[in-house]
Amino acid sequence: MTISSALSNAMTGLRAAGRNSQTISANIANAMTPGYGVRSVALSSAQIGGVSIDGITRNVNPALLGDRGLAESAFNNASDRTNFLINYENALGTPDDPNSLSARIAEFETSLITATSRPDAPERLEGAVNSARDLASLITSASKNIQEARSEADRNIDFQVNQLNSALSGVKELNLQITKTLAVGGDTSALQDNRQALVDEISTIVSVRQIPRENGQIALYSTGGAILIDGGVAEIEFSAVNQVTPYMTQAGGMLSGLTINGYPVPTDSTRGALGGGSLGAQFEIRDELGVDAQTQLDAFARDLIERFQDPAVDPSLAIGDPGLFTDTGIAFDPLNEVGLSERLTVNAAVDERQGGEAWRLRDGINAVVQGDVGDSRLLQSLSTTLSTKRTPASGNFASGAFSAINLAATLTSQLGADRAQAEQSLTFSSTQLNELTQLVLAEGVDTDQELQRLLLVEQTYAANARMIEAADEMMQTILRL
Incomplete structure (x- = not known):
């Protein structure tokens, strides 16, 4: 040498x-x-x-990174769904909660029994009216909670769609830069890092699979079959609303769905084109979980109103007159059940806050003058109708007849079962994500x-x-x- x-x-x-x-x-x-x-x-x-x-x-390890991305999508989806169910369950209260739906019904029934023992005592009649008002307020508040969650989901969809479009555009730009850098023999590692960070961001929103292409580029496909990037980039569109109401549904055309490159795509939880991540969870909250929750609560409110607007319970009522519980002051109309729980109120005739008199609870909603102050028959009838078993006219409850408190227990137990199932799914997805994250870190x-x-x-x-x-x-x- x-x-x-x-x-x-x-x-x-x-x-x-x-x-x-x-x-x-x-x-x-x-x-x-x-x-x-x-x-x-x-x-x-x-x-x-x-x-x-x-x-x-x-x-x-591209395969490991892909699995980690899918696990993160599943975790975000399960987390959003679980949070909705937990918040709704908290709004209705658990059985051990003194302010729960079941507790409010029990308190109302107790106040009626107390008033029955002394029908001449104004304070006992007023206590029964207050308990009825508290019950109606809880149901109304829970209904508003559902619609607020649906409205927030609609806003989150709009934000995430914009975030998704921005990230997809960023991946497309980095694909081009990587190809150009490779053509001149440069180092593309930093560009690939930036691209992977964007792919990870997309994975939190939509469940995607990454496929390598020539010249260092990648393609992204959603697990629902939508082409997000493959040479060109998909343009995803959504129109948000300011406030979601019980009447508004996507099926009814009052809420926006998704379009990809101008074509409508399904957004439901079973076959959504962009499901699996947080975006799919927000659509499920807005269009499925929230709608189902509202339907069940409306059915419960209907059962409560119908129990007390029956002339057989209060002889002062004519057919079609509002009873103790009303739909914003009027009798219940079977053709206007949607959103009933949000409109539930105590009849103004017995509510002093609305200019009424509590003695009508004893003498009849439509009574013009006071009757015998010692007559407790109507109060006994009101108490009895709460415990009377009747088959709900609507809603998705178990078959059979229910008392008011049994129907409330069925409603909350169904919700508790759904919440427990969601938490189980969340635990599994969290464990899977943690394990895959540790494997990715181990290879880092x-x-x-x-x-x-x-x-x-x-x-x-x-x-x-x-x-x-x-x-x-x-x-x-x-x-x-």
């Missing part, structure tokens, strides 16, 4: 050591950076001697290993530096001859 070739080999070794040192430093500095792929320098023997730097290799930057590699690079650098020093000494010796 000539002195010049030795110098050349040592210089290539120094350059390789410098690039290795730079790469290792970047790995250590980005050990906690999301989406960062650990780098390594690809080296080979040069034909004329020494070491050739072939480029920077980004070491990632290992700072201990990187430091060990850095020590070897330092030794390599020192060896090549010593080679240059030896060559210099030989040249100096030759020049002195």
Whole structure:
């Protein structure tokens, strides 16, 4: 080996050591950076001697990253659904809650029994009216809670669609930049990191699969079959509303669905084109869970109103007259059940806050003057109708007849079962996401290993530096001859 070739080999070794040192430093500095792929320098023997730097290799496991993305989508979907059910259950109250639906019914029934024992006592009659008002207020509040959740879901859909379109445009732009960089022989690792971060962001919204394409590009397909990116990028559109009401549904045309490149796509939980992530969960809350919850609560409110507007319970009522509980002051109309729970009120005739008199609870809703203050027959009839078993005229309850408190227990138990199932699904998806995240981290930057590699690079650098020093000494010796 000539002195010049030795110098050349040592210089290539120094350059390789410098690039290795730079790469290792970047790995250590980005050990906690999301989406960062650990780098390594690809080296080979040069034909004329020494070491050739072939480029920077980004070491990632695409299959593992894809599984982690799907798990994150499932986790976000289950989390949003569970939160809705928990909030709704809290609005109705659990059986051990003194302010729950069942507790309010029991309190109302107790107040009627107390008033029956002393029908002449105004404070007992007023206590029964107050209990009825508290019951109606809880049902109304729960209904508003449902619509607020649906309205928030509609706003979240709008936000996530905009976020999704922005991220998809970013992936398309990075695809082009990666292709251009590869064409001139540049390093695309940083661009791929940025692209992976955007893909991870998309995965929180929509469940997607990533497919490699030529020239370093990728395609993204939703698990529901929608093409999001494959050369071109999909344009997703949605129109938000300010406030969702019980009457508003997507099936009725009052709420927006999704379009991809101008074509409507399904959004339901079973076959949604962009389901699986938080976006699918928001559609499910707005169009399925919220609608079902409202339907059940309206059916319960209907049962409560119909119990007390029966002339057989209160002889002062004619057919079609409102009873103790009303639909905003009027009798219940079977053709106007949607949103009934939000409109539930106590009859103004017995409510002092609305200008009524509590004694009508004893003498009849439509009584003009007070009757016998010792007559408790109507109060007994009101108390009895609460415990009377009747078959609900609407709603999705178990078959059979229910008393008012049994129907409330059925409503809350159904909700509790749905919430428990959702929490079980959330626990599974959370465990799966944690495990896959740990596997991704295990294949990421290992700072201990990187430091060990850095020590070897330092030794390599020192060896090549010593080679240059030896060559210099030989040249100096030759020049002195």
